[in-house]
Amino acid sequence: QSALTQPASVSGSPGQSITISCTGTSSDVGSYNLVSWYQQHPGKAPKLMIYEGSKRPSGVSNRFSGSKSGNTASLTISGLQAEDEADYYCCSYAGSSTLGFGGGTKLTVL
């Protein structure tokens, strides 16, 4: 499985919006609507933020949204808050009962 490509870091000021990209291939992101996004604070287990590309689990703020275009998925966080500072990971089904994660993006709230 090939790792998905994410920017190593992004930053934004409180109240702003940021977008994290997740680039895969036609064998994973481009072929399946099974992209998920996770938030991980230091020393904590990951938390599911988006599934099936754009759906939010119960309890996740509507400031978080997901989308996909071609082989690239995106996570947008609007109205940035200090508590959003964390690592974010995308993942996508890659066929044959396998899954690939992105390398992770560190979000800094300035």
Next chain:
Amino acid sequence: EVQLVESGGGLVQPGRSLRLSCAASGFTFDDYAMHWVRQAPGKGLEWVSGISWNSGSIGYADSVKGRFTISRDNAKNSLYLQMNSLRAEDTALYYCAKDLVVAAILYAFDIWGQGTMVTVSS
């Protein structure tokens, strides 16, 4: 309370074996697919393996295929990972994770354990 508790990690020499366990509670275990995800120290997440609710569908990452075996015992609400021929690069915190939907595999993990650390070193 929905909970996953991993156990079985520790220090092991290269080439040896280890068996991880994950005890589930607070939900109907045999309704959901389950997965193992690992995270090397200071590194990102890596999906290791997944198993459907009825063990009918199983998948492995290329990095562990042929060395690791996932299994589950629905009567005991438990998930397992048998790890053989361990290598230094298998050193990581191993998380057990529950799939989001009933009787399907969405590869979206809504419940995670706190992880069990595996260190492979001589």
